[in-house]
Amino acid sequence: MDILHIDSSTDPRLDEYRSLTDTALRSIREPAGGLYIAESSKVIERAIRAGHSPRSVLVQERRLDGIRSIVAGFDVPVYVVPDDVAEAVTGFAVHRGAIASMHRPRLPSVAETLGGRKSARSRIAILEGLADHTNIGALFRSAAALGVDAILISPDCSDPLYRRAVRVSMGTVFQVPWTRIPEWPEGIHELQDAGYVVAGMTLGEGAITLDDLVAEDHDRLALVFGTEGHGITPATDAILDRRVTIPMMGGVDSLNVAAASAVAFYATR
DSSP states (O other): OEEEEOOOTTOGGGGGGTTTTOGGGGGOSSOTTSEEEEESHHHHHHHHHTTOOEEEEEEEGGGHHHHHHHHTTSOOEEEEEOHHHHHHHHSSOOTTOEEEEEEOOOOOOHHHHHTTOOSSOEEEEEEOSOOOHHHHHHHHHHHHHTTOOEEEEOTTSOOTTSHHHHHHTTTGGGTSOEEEOSSTTTHHHHHHHTTOEEEEEOSSTTOEEHHHHHHHOOSEEEEEEOBTTTBSOHHHHTTOSEEEEOOOOTTOOOOOHHHHHHHHHHHTO
16 A cells, blocks of 8 residues: 555546546446446445455545555555545545545356355346436345345446446445346346246236235246336347236336335345
């Protein structure tokens, strides 16, 4: 750990942290450079505990002592900056005091992600085309809290390691095994061949209630959640084993995908 004090927001050593609020970043699936950003000491610590390695750390003076113990075992630069420099570089007020640039780990295959399930029972989630990083982070947090074994994401789903998703998940994105399905929706057949009943959460025709799905008591269950606006695509819908809906009251037609996933995870726990 090499502690370096920097007083200029234009210092090139801070380039990895520059303009993190740029809206263009939101559409990047796998950011260039093999890195992701972990925000807050707690999230950095959880990432390291999961086996991830930091490239560098940007920290405000008042948070330096807390970071020392977290990255003490790594030969990385720790950039100590004033509050105004941190905000000028990142584009937002760094209230949590510490941000780390982390090496992005290799994504495992679907088989690797689902392998090693010691129990005959398994429950996974599949995210198709989700765009909102807040929803992705909240969904990962619910999945961790409610015992979901793994999460698979479609090729067009936004990056779970985008800094907002990581922050909203409170670092649980490092806790729940996940990977991308390279072929979608054809990858559903691989899951079906492995014994999973693939159930899509939808308002479409022929849907059974979530209670009915629970009563079927499947040993291996994959729950598919579609985009925030349009839900599951027709191509995916055509090869589902089950179509499932959460009954609504009070004139509400549906729940936000993060809320719906939490309900589904709890019901099928």
